[in-house]
Amino acid sequence: MYKPNSLTNSAAKITFASITMLLLAGCPFDDDDDNDTDVIEMPMPEPPAEYSYQIEVTNLTNGQPMSPVAVVLHGDEQLWQVGMSSTNALEILAEGGDNSSFTSQEQVLAAASGDDILMPGNSTTISITTTDEMANHISIATMLVNTNDAFSGLTGLDLSSMAVDSSFSRNIGTYDAGTEANTEASGTIPGPADGGTGYSDVRDDIDVVAMHAGVVTADDGLSSSVLNQAHRFDNPTIRLTITRTK
Amino acid sequence: MKKMNSIAKLTLLSTLSIGALASTAHAQDLEITVTNLTQGIYFTPLAVSAHTSEISMFTLGQAASPELQAMAEGGDISGLVSLLSNADADVAENPAAGLLAPANSTTFELTNSDGNDYLSLTAMMLPTNDGFVGLNSWMIPEEAGTYTAFLNAYDAGTEANNELVTEGSGAPGVLGIPAAPGGMAGTGGTGVTTEESNQTIHIHRGNLGDDNATGGLSDANNTVHRWLNPVAKITIVVK
Numbered sequence: 001m002y003k004p005n006s007l008t009n010s011a012a013k014i015t016f017a018s019i020t021m022l023l024l025a026g027c028p029f030d031d032d033d034d035n036d037t038d039v040i041e042m043p044m045p046e047p048p049a050e051y052s053y054q055i056e057v058t059n060l061t062n063g064q065p066m067s068p069v070a071v072v073l074h075g076d077e078q079l080w081q082v083g084m085s086s087t088n089a090l091e092i093l094a095e096g097g098d099n100s101s102f103t104s105q106e107q108v109l110a111a112a113s114g115d116d117i118l119m120p121g122n123s124t125t126i127s128i129t130t131t132d133e134m135a136n137h138i139s140i141a142t143m144l145v146n147t148n149d150a151f152s153g154l155t156g157l158d159l160s161s162m163a164v165d166s167s168f169s170r171n172i173g174t175y176d177a178g179t180e181a182n183t184e185a186s187g188t189i190p191g192p193a194d195g196g197t198g199y200s201d202v203r204d205d206i207d208v209v210a211m212h213a214g215v216v217t218a219d220d221g222l223s224s225s226v227l228n229q230a231h232r233f234d235n236p237t238i239r240l241t242i243t244r245t246k
Numbered sequence: 247m248k249k250m251n252s253i254a255k256l257t258l259l260s261t262l263s264i265g266a267l268a269s270t271a272h273a274q275d276l277e278i279t280v281t282n283l284t285q286g287i288y289f290t291p292l293a294v295s296a297h298t299s300e301i302s303m304f305t306l307g308q309a310a311s312p313e314l315q316a317m318a319e320g321g322d323i324s325g326l327v328s329l330l331s332n333a334d335a336d337v338a339e340n341p342a343a344g345l346l347a348p349a350n351s352t353t354f355e356l357t358n359s360d361g362n363d364y365l366s367l368t369a370m371m372l373p374t375n376d377g378f379v380g381l382n383s384w385m386i387p388e389e390a391g392t393y394t395a396f397l398n399a400y401d402a403g404t405e406a407n408n409e410l411v412t413e414g415s416g417a418p419g420v421l422g423i424p425a426a427p428g429g430m431a432g433t434g435g436t437g438v439t440t441e442e443s444n445q446t447i448h449i450h451r452g453n454l455g456d457d458n459a460t461g462g463l464s465d466a467n468n469t470v471h472r473w474l475n476p477v478a479k480i481t482i483v484v485k
Contacts, residue, residue: 058307060449062401062442121403121446123307171398219438219454219463229407230443232451234475236398239306 048131052246053159055140057114058123058239060171063230065191066152066238067097067143069114071126073135074107078156080209086177088201090141090209094151094177096190096198097143109135118142129246136160140172140240145191146227148184149177149205150212152237159244167243171236174212181205184215184225194226272360274386277483278338280367281351282379283396284477286470288347288427289369289379290321291340295330296358296365302383303330303366307446310402312418314368314447318378318402320416320424321370336362345372345427358386367397367480371473373411373426373466376402377450379478392483396476401442401450408437409453409464423465430470432459449475 057069070093072079079102080090089101103111110130118124137160141153152174180188181204190198216222219229276296282289295303303326304314313325327339341354346369358365367381380400387393401407405421411431412422438454455468466472 060306062444062448062451120444121307121448220468229438229454230441230451232454234399234449234452236449236475 049133050129050131050246051133051135051159052127052129052244053138054125054127054243054245055138056123056125056241056243057118057140057142059118059120059237060239061120061144061233061237063120063193064144064146064233064237065120066118067093067145068099068116069118069124069126069140069142070099070102070153071112071128072103072108072139073110073128073130073132074137074139075109075134076137076156076158077107079105079107079139079141080155080175080177082175082209082211084209085207086179086209090151091149091177091179091201091203092199093141094143094149094175095180095200097145098199099141102141114142117145127245138242142238144174144233144237146189146193146231147191147212147215148182148188149180150174150215151177154240159242162242162244164244164246167241169239169241172238172240173235174214174233174237176205176210176212178206178208178210179203182213182215184217184222184227186224186226189226193228193231196226274358274388275485276356276358276365276386277353277485278341278356279351279353279481280342280346281479281481282346282348282477283479284348284371284473286348286428286430286467287374287473287477288345288372289342289478290317290345290372291323292338292342292346292352292367292369293317293323293326293330294338294341294354294356294365294367295335296356296362296386297330297333297335297383298361299364299383301330301333301335302364303368304380304382304400304447306382306400306448309446310404315376315402315404315418317368318370318376319405319418319420321372322416323368326368334359334362347428365482371399371450371477373409373423373431373471374450374453375407375409375421375423376405378402381480386482387484390484392481394479394481397478397480398475399450399452399473399477401444401448403442403445403447406440406442407451407453408439409455409466410435410437411465426465426471430467432456432462432465432467434461435463435465436461438463
């Protein structure tokens with residue numbers, strides 16, 4: 001019976017054998033001028049090392065649910081900076097709580113997201129793994145959803161010297177993306193206090209990132225605000241515990 | 247942990263000596279200074295302790311213990327001090343001998359015995375419903391030197407922040423602010439809220455206050471009884 005496969009296989013075998021011979025001839029590791037066995041028994045390359053981290057986030061506010069927490073690994077860079085304009089990806093996260101652009105932006109080498117809204121007093125744990133040695137800096141971001149464009153998080157934290165099983169905690173303050181005026185007006189806040197519009201590509205604020213001054217609220221004299229005293233917050237707004245697990 | 251140290255029991259009233267009695271080769275002498283950084287908020291008696299990693303005075307995102315609630319709502323630290331002493335912690339009870347006024351400091355000594363490597367502190371903030379200043383399990387360095395930390399204001403999550411000064415409301419579960427030292431508070435407010443949406447220990451959102459001394463929502467004064475974090479500074483000299 002005609003077996004086309006066996007022909008193919010033999011051809012492949014022959015090709016494989018010649019490649020091996022070529023490798024032998026030019027192998028840079030064959031430096032003891034011994035023979036073929038050294039090379040034939042040369043170990044397969046080890047699988048790339050895995051770097052895994054667990055990030056526990058606690059919402060420390062009284063009345064600010066937080067959008068699904070974005071966790072990304074990348075090289076040595078900042079994904080935002082006080083005094084610099086927000087990226088569109090950050091604007092989309094900070095105005096509407098949608099982290100899909102943030103987690104897929106160009107610099108990102110590995111990404112993970114919390115499953116759901118993180119309510120005040122609650123904690124969530126997010127795992128992230130990479131084999132990319134360059135992915136040794138972390139950024140974390142989440143929107144305070146009862147605001148115009150407030151977010152909490154950190155960016156460009158160097159994890160390269162973290163030992164496996166070590167962990168540390170940080171209290172984190174609140175940024176203003178600077179892309180939407182803090183009107184607190186009806187229709188401008190995506191969280192449950194309003195149910196208004198999240199992201200809009202209009203930039204009607206100072207267009208640089210700064211620390212957030214907090215919300216004013218109607219109870220404190222901003223009569224056009226849909227927010228009340230329960231939505232006020234002070235820093236820190238989240239607590240992070242980062243553990244390297246692998 | 248459950249074993250009551252009888253020596254500690256006997257010396258509860260002079261808590262500073264507990265550390266000395268229970269001390270081992272690894273005991274450290276600490277000189278601690280606490281500064282109230284606020285402009286118009288008073289701290290009730292401080293409860294300061296060095297303890298093991300097994301216990302903590304409070305945990306963010308967790309409900310307050312009844313003992314922490316008694317401290318945060320009424321400034322009563324006796325329950326916390328008992329808990330800590332029963333856990334063989336070294337305790338400095340009320341080192342400022344009463345209220346620590348705005349912009350004032352107190353300095354005291356604490357010797358931590360072997361294994362009590364974590365320092366914590368709580369004190370109620372007045373006038374608030376259940377606000378407190380806290381240091382949570384700060385690891386005491388082995389190396390001699392001077393260390394500082396800045397402390398935040400927490401909300402125990404056990405009482406709605408109605409911001410009404412009401413006599414007798416320091417008892418756990420009685421709504422209101424028990425006192426407003428320093429005067430400057432109003433009367434006759436109708437109440438800021440009857441709800442506490444986050445019933446775990448969290449960062450305090452601050453007093454709302456108002457500018458109406460005989461009415462309005464709040465009895466707190468919005469030009470006096472506000473703050474931003476940090477509300478206290480602690481300096482620890484490890485000798």
